[in-house]
Structure formats: C-alpha cells, structure tokens
Amino acid sequence: MLDIVNVEYDTLIPNNVSLSQDKRVLKALERWHPGYINWWKGMGPEGFQESLVYLRTAVSVDPKGWAKFDYVKMPEYRWGVLLAPQVEDRRIPCGEHLGQPVWHEVPGEYRSMLRRLVVIQGDTEPASVEQQRHLGKTAPSLYDMRNLFQVNVEEGRHLWAMVYLLQKYFGADGREEADELLRRQSGSVESPRMLGAFNEATPDWLSFFMFTYFTDRDGKMQLESLAQSGFDPLSRTCRFMLTEEAHHMFVGETGVGRVIQRTCEAMKAAGIDDPYDIEKVRALGVIDLPTIQKKLNLHYTLSLDLFGSEISTNAANAFNAGIKGRYQEAKIEDDHQLHNATYPVMQLVDGVVVTTQVPALSAINMRLRDDYSRDAAGGVKRWNLAIEKSGIAFQMKLPHDGFHRQIGIFAQVPMTPDGIILTAGEWQKRKDEWLPTRADGDFIQSLMKPVWESGQYAGWIAPPKIGIDNKPGDFEYVQLHMA
C-alpha cells in the first residue's frame, strides 16, 4: 500500500509521492538536483554553508512528523517533495467545472495557464533566497539568524515543490522552465526575476522582517488561492507549503514587533515621550517609530503591486477554469461561479477616488488583495497594542491602497498615505515624509552589527518571548563555522 503520509528516503530526494516508482520524474529531478545545489551554494546564504543550523525538517506531512528539529548544514538539508494527503472525492470548488471531480492530470485546455501560474509561483521562491543572501553577516542574534535560514531553506523547498510539478506534469516544456528558474536572478539586468518586488534588495534586517511580513504574505494569499485549485497535485502541494509559510509570517510579525518593542522600551527608559523626536530616539541606538512606519509604507505598497491589476481577465479565466480559487473558497457562501455577482472596486474618475461595483469575476485579484489587507492589518493591530501599552502616543497604519503604486488603477498617481491626491510637484516635495530616504537607510544600516553570542541580542531589537522548539534563552541556534 502507498504510504503517502510518511516520507520515503530511498531516493536522493525525500518525498511522499512514490518517486522511486516514477523513474522518469526521478531521473529528471536527479538531473536538476546538482544545478540546484550549485545555485544554493552560489546564491544562497553567503558565508554560512558550513555552519550547523538548528532547523526544522519535515519527516512526514501529518501534524506529528512535519516539524522535526535538528542541527544540519544547509547544503545537506533534505529538500524534498511533499504533498498534503489527498482528500478523497475532492471536487472542483469553483468556476464552470464546479462540482466535477478534481483533475489528477493537467487538463489540456488549461495547460499553458497552469504552467504559467506554477512558473510565476516558482520564480518567487529562489528570488527571496537571493535577496536575503547577505543578511546572515549582520544577524542581530543567533536566534534571528536561524529563523532567516529556516525561511531560506523552506523557500528552497518551495522551489522544489514547483519544479516537481513542472517535471512531472509538463514534459519537455516543464524541464526547460525548471532550468530557467535557476537561471534568472533577483536584481539581474539581463534576466531578472519575474515580479518587481522580487528584484528589490533586502539590505537590512528591518527590511527582511517587513518583507516576510508583507511580501511573504502575498505569497501566502497566492498559495491559499492555488490550494483551492481543481488541479489536485497543485492544491496538495500548496496546502503543505502553507504550513511552512506560516513560519515566515511568524518571523515577520514578531520581527517587526520586537523592533517596535525595543524602541518603545528604550524611549521609556530615556524618558522620551515624543516619538517624532527622531534625533534623540536614534541616539539611543534604536529605530524611531516614524521610520518604521516609512518602511511599512514601502513594503506594503510593493506587495500590493504583486496582486496585479484590480480588474483582470487572466484572473477571471483562472477562476472560471477552476485553476485558482478565492481565499478560503470553501468557506464562502455563494454560487462559486460568480454569474451575477458584483464586487466593489476603487476607481479614479476625473481625479477623484470613487468605489464602483464591477462584475465579481473580473475583480478576483481585487478581492484577494482585500483579503490580504485584512490579514495584514491583524499584525499592525498587535504592534499598536504594544506601543499603546508602553504609553507612547503613536500608531502604525497601513497606507491607502492608492499610495505609492506602480501597478493597477493608481499606478503613478501621486497620493498621500491618507489617500489625498497631490500634484506631481507636491509629491516630489513631500514623498520623503512617507517613504524611507537614503539617510534613513544609512541610519538603519549603521545599526546592523552582528551579535553572535548565544542568548544575546543587538540593541535595536528585543529578545523573543519564546524560543524556537521551546528552547531556552541561551540556546545556540547556529553553531558557527568560520573558515
């Protein structure tokens, strides 16, 4: 009998998809594997490939076995192909094939659409590893360094997940696309990664936390909607990826939270009440709250762009085909086909922001983006609770959806974070109030000094409330190996 819960280790690639009985795909993946390791060593975390990192590895996809912790050298991490267990008699949850049995092979008519979705998702995974490759050197603690590397190896595994789908279901085209995923590089001029936010640098740890909070959350929403797919292998892959993605959300939310907490503590200790007394706060060696807000503005808006145009035929087609659902499709109570439904979308009419009802089918992206914003607001609320507790009069805010956008209805529209439309001249004059400047970046950079003793933390970030895997405060999360 097939044991799809426990992971097979009889091939080079741990898996729960019986690879050892699928010689063609096994061979293809084994051929791809050296290139991947090359990529990891060349483009993965720089300077720490020999260190022992306390990482979580999945040994099975059920709750009991998917979080086994142990020390491992990253290049020896067991990247595998893991799919969530098959749901019996699963049906296509949306679109024109609603209620029909899910597909276990790629339906010919949707082949290119599916391939494109898998490739785009796959392209983001290695991209973030590339973006974050220099961060280890300035880690504010071994705890944070470990979390960074956990995020990195799991992004690596997510690449594997997408490559498996390409190799298994898309023949020669799939193999080619799988190779391309290793060839494109974040920030490269000749062959950049496919999406804008994944070509931006991650220069410092606050950026990393903001990235994992806001940009990885876009990833989460995309995975959520792909987990609804009528193409069952894609759905199962994404469902398991989501359990891992939750760790990335955790790193982001607690990371930003700990930076905020440390700033508030330092201000209180120094008797500073005015959060806008930036010079004085920075002199304490912590990041002032208004600068954190600017970083939030930047990362939130870059991430909104990842959702594409508010009105989109591609998204409508994918939904209608049953290839991509909405966030928590199964929990939505409607016809799941959107025949006559409408959805409110903000528009710019004669220079004024108005909300109009559009056919819901065309506003699939918009709806997912709204779900994203709601999800993102949750953490902001927690951060504000912490600020409030410390008695400092300041609130973090998500900016208006039209602020600082490059894609969609508000692309290039000069607008304040509160949604007031400006002239181009006013925008130029005032944008530094809302977006991080070079000087802000230099200041943050000046704080990025490594702290690598067990249990110690850089002065600009508070220690976590609880260790990974319930480990005590002075646990050595990374055993450094310095050549």
Place this chain on the structure above:
Amino acid sequence: MNALLKQHLIDPEICIRCHTCEEACPIGAITHDDNNVVVDAGKCNFCMACISPCPTGSIDHWRVVETPYSLDEQLGWSELPVQAEVGAGANVGEAMEDAVKALLASAHAGAGGAARAPLSAAKPSVNVFSQAQPAVAVVQGNFRLTAADADADVRHIILDFGAQAFPVLEGQSIGILAPGVDAQGRPHHLRLYSVSSPRDGEKPNRNNLSLTVKREETGVCSNYICDLKKGDEVRVTGPFGTTFLMPEALDSHLVMICTGTGSAPFRAFTMRRQRVLAADTGKNGGMALYFGARTPQSLPYFGPLAKVPDNLLQKHFAFSRVKGQDKHYVQDIMRQDAQVLATALQSDKSHIYICGLKAMEAGVEQAFEDIARGAGLHWQPIRDAMRESGRYHVETY
C-alpha cells in the same frame, strides 16, 4: 469543589493568526475571528495534533480552571489571563488527579525537598488523558525479560496509540486502569508505570511506548498487565510527571542508580541519548548506570544493556543472590567507584537519578555521604544544591 479542567488556550500575544492549528485540528475545536484564534474547551480532546505545526509556540498554553473560559472571552483577549488560584492545594505545574498527585509526591519524597526539572529538559505534556477520558492503547507485544527460571517475572510491554497523539518524555509515567471492580464494587485504583522507551517511540517515529512491569503476586494491575496479549486494548491516563526528566544538553553527565524495574526510565534515557547522538555528534557528557538485582537472570534488559557501548554508558551491576558469591548491593558498587562519583558530585554538568524500591534509598544516601566525606565534601548541601538546580532526582516506591 468542581472538578478542575486543564484548559487548552492560545497566547494571543504570540499567535500570528496563521490558522495552521485550525487546519490541523481534526475535530474543529479551533476557530477564529479578526482578533484571535481560540480553542473550544467543550470540543478539545487534547489530541495535540495542533501543537507541532504551530510556528510560534503560542498554541502550547494551559490554565487549570474550574469553569472554562468561553470562546467570547478568549476572542476578546489581548493577553492570556494569569493562572487563577483554584481550590486548595491544586498544583498548576502538575495539575492532575489527586490520586496521581499523591502517588508521585510519595515517590519523589526521597529527594529531601521539592523536585525541579533539569534546566534544559524539554517541556513535558501532562494530564492529556484523564481517568474520565482515558486513551485506549493496543498491546503490540508482551515479552518476558527475566529468565524462565528466575524468581521474578518482569515484562516488557509495548503499547501502540494508533492515531491518538500521546506525547511523552523519558522519565514520565503513565497511569494504567485495570478493568473491573474490587470487592466493594469500586473501580480498581489507577497504577503508575514509568515509561521505558524514548519520546519518539519504542521504534523511532512509531506512536508507541514500552513499560517494564514486574508481576506482584497480589497486584491486580501488575497481573492484569503481565497477562495482556497482543491486540488487547488498555485504558491509559497521563502522561504524568514534570520533574524526573532528562536534560537535553548533550554535554550533561547522567548518574543513574536503580534496582529492578527502576531501570525503566533509564532505559528510556539511554535510548534517547543513543538516538540523539546517532544524528548529532555533539559533546557527549556520558552516562553511568549503577544497577542492582538479585541475579543476572532477574535483571531486566541484561542482554541488551551489555551491548550499549561504554562511551555512551558505563555499566556497574550488583547482584545480591548469586550462589557462591558475597551479596552485593547497589551501594557497594557505588563505593567501588567512589573516585568517579566524587568527581561527578563536583561538576555542575552532573545529574543524579535514583529509581527503584524505597528500600534502596537509605543505602544509596549513606554511600553518597561516605563518598563525599572521602573527598572532603559534605553530601547534604551538595544534594540540596543539586536538587534546587534540577540535577538530583529520586523516584522510589
């Protein structure tokens, strides 16, 4: 007083609302709103399926309550409430049925003060299954450990938990409920047995555990267990015990002193170390075992123990009933090894564990006093300091 409930709660300050737990919960006991993710005390059956998938550690929080917090209350929280004072004598760390509490208190009494867990011990789960709602395990095997002609019948019992999560750490005990009633028509008392397998199962990654049980002539429960056959179902409570645990730190040195089935937790400790070291070539602090029995034939695990390499486990055996030989007790072999033990007493990496019959306590205590004196040390303050820092543990019965 109402029965106390150990309520499963999520810490809203740490939770990031990823809802992974909600997906993992097989019975829909976890829900959320825009604010919090919460556990329905009326539904949660402590299966623990949500614990390991949580990326934050927020999931693993518990409060002992008389009346459980409602979903509405939990949804309104921005932080966990502190543990309220509940009833006289209710101990939050080891909140458990009174009978179990009394049994463990008596077993730990020999340490001379309140026991503490080793600093680096893993966090134990306790009271996951109660007498009212026990887990049902299936017997996978029942093997006689002692020679057929030995006077003691000691059994190695393997219990499988199937799909139920039964999270247990080395050194913890479980309760066994023998079926039927006594002469007065009351259910039999629950009996505690120390688990003799490591946390990841008798075999790695099997959801099973083993017990080491000696048949007592008039013991209802021990006879019940020793007579179990493969496939039989057993009602199990627990796990219990939050202090008699092993340190996770690999460089800690374990001194383990036992008689008879007191070896059960030490078998678990040894197997755990062996498995961890197989995967991790960390600094091995070593372990030493001082084991007393009547004869080699009646010493549980004598054969397998001999095969454990010395760099993992130094073994010292004492036999009190071997024909033609002087009687040797466990304190005698401790004295023979006085120099090594005296060194161990002076290292803060050393952890001492004593497990077996109550009768062994006095002899062992005396041996430590002598060994300490021989090295110019005073045993009692050393013992008390070790106990305070979670490095001295006694479990005798």
